[in-house]
Amino acid sequence: KQEVTQIPAALSVPEGENLVLNCSFTDSAIYNLQWFRQDPGKGLTSLLLIQSSQREQTSGRLNASLDKSSGRSTLYIAASQPGDSATYLCAVSGTGNQFYFGTGTSLTVIP
Amino acid sequence: DTEVTQTPKHLVMGMTNKKSLKCEQHMGHRAMYWYKQKAKKPPELMFVYSYEKLSINESVPSRFSPECPNSSLLNLHLHALQPEDSALYLCASSQGERGTQYFGPGTRLLVL
Numbered sequence: 001k002q003e004v005t006q007i008p009a010a011l012s013v014p015e016g017e018n019l020v021l022n023c024s025f026t027d028s029a030i031y032n033l034q035w036f037r038q039d040p041g042k043g044l045t046s047l048l049l050i051q052s053s054q055r056e057q058t059s060g061r062l063n064a065s066l067d068k069s070s071g072r073s074t075l076y077i078a079a080s081q082p083g084d085s086a087t088y089l090c091a092v093s094g095t096g097n098q099f100y101f102g103t104g105t106s107l108t109v110i111p
Numbered sequence: 112d113t114e115v116t117q118t119p120k121h122l123v124m125g126m127t128n129k130k131s132l133k134c135e136q137h138m139g140h141r142a143m144y145w146y147k148q149k150a151k152k153p154p155e156l157m158f159v160y161s162y163e164k165l166s167i168n169e170s171v172p173s174r175f176s177p178e179c180p181n182s183s184l185l186n187l188h189l190h191a192l193q194p195e196d197s198a199l200y201l202c203a204s205s206q207g208e209r210g211t212q213y214f215g216p217g218t219r220l221l222v223l
Contacts, residue, residue, distance in 0.1 A: 031209045043201055044214040051209065089153055098167065099212065101153035
């Protein structure tokens with residue numbers, strides 16, 4: 001079974017700092033990897049989707065990379081803002097509509 | 112429109128009650144999902160419907176019964192739940208297994 005791990009579990013940074021969140025997965029046979037953010041008690045908001053054939057995707061201040069062979073993805077957030085404070089989750093999809101979530105990174109950006 | 116709606120937002124039920132959760136999307140997606148999320152944990156996949164047919168049932172107890180009446184609608188029928196079933200229930204949809212998953216806001220369920 002696919003295991004997805006995110007490091008660190010929690011991160012606190014001052015406003016304006018650039019930061020990197022990590023996601024690793026055990027089975028490289030994936031269709032895609034998706035990054036989400038979740039605010040407390042709320043649903044998930046999709047941030048970026050990287051297909052297995054792609055190396056990276058960018059949206060505004062966010063850049064996600066994928067190294068499928070090594071089972072790793074990173075989410076880079078530039079010039080962090082207090083509004084970026086949330087839990088960030090990565091998820092990988094495999095055959096048969098299977099979808100596995102990582103353990104999450106709780107981010108706090110301090111004004 | 113990339114919206115997935117879920118009703119109700121909150122639900123409190125006793126262990127002998129029968130209730131249903133509803134999820135709706137109008138993006139033409141053919142895959143719909145139910146997830147369960149406990150506090151400070153990632154979502155856990157419960158069921159997947161693909162083209163209105165149940166394709167995945169992740170060993171969920173029979174007190175949870177999913178239903179997909181049409182391509183836009185997904186229900187989760189609840190009966191004789193236990194207090195440990197209290198959680199945030201999330202619905203999602205995608206174009207297919209390679210597409211972006213879009214999530215609804217969830218239903219916060221409390222079983223007394």
